[in-house]
Amino acid sequence: MGAPLETPGLTLTQAHVSLFDGLVGATARDADRVPDLLPLCVSSGLGWRVPQPPLAVLAFMGFEWRFHLPLRVGDTIRSRSRTAAKRSMKEGGVIFEERDILNQRGEVVQSGRLTLLVAKRAAA
């Protein structure tokens, strides 16, 4: 269902890590290791930087996710996603999106499947 959509890249810097740690409450790690949950958080924003308008998401219902490789400060990630399935509901449509996060070498560092409730048609 639809071709994969690939976002521009984002280099993860010490600033991203410090902001994230400050916001959520840091846990101890190797100094240059990127928090495991940070790439997923920025991948949602990366999805807004493709030519195609973003989905009219009404609610993020859930997701399943796997962590394959650690990321270090200085790594550049991009996100690749495709709609795997969609289901029509009363209040909107449910979209199952498969998403991979890739590093600068094209390795999949994290991947999973997101369940999103999306408006049936764009708001007026």
Next chain:
Amino acid sequence: MNEPRAFDDIKIGEEFVSPGRTVTETDIVVFAGLSGDYNILHTDAEHMKTSQFGERIAHGLLGLAIQQGLAGRVAAELAELPFAALAWKFRAPIKIGDTIHVVSRVTEKRDGERPGWGIVTLERRVLNQRGEVVQEGETEHLIERRRG
């Protein structure tokens, strides 16, 4: 401080209740800036007045990130373990001013794919000030079998 624990030291059924944290407008604004996710659900107060929620709501992933920080305040040795997998449900919105905490419980231990490493599974529930579950799920983490 907290000594890291090995696989063999962790017991099934261990439960950790975190302190609470009030989610503020600032948290949402900072998270929008950091993540680049400016969805109107989180950023347009006027639009959200007319929505089913009546106001802006926190990003689901902000709630996930905050509970991770909270979990680290009661069970640092578990919260600091690398993630292997995550299955998560967003049950109800987190609104500005809501106070959330997380209850984590060890539900499973098993061998990992890498020799010398195991996988520990935590079941986590994020509750608001009314005791309603706003998010819940399971996280799997890599852990050394034994610290030598």
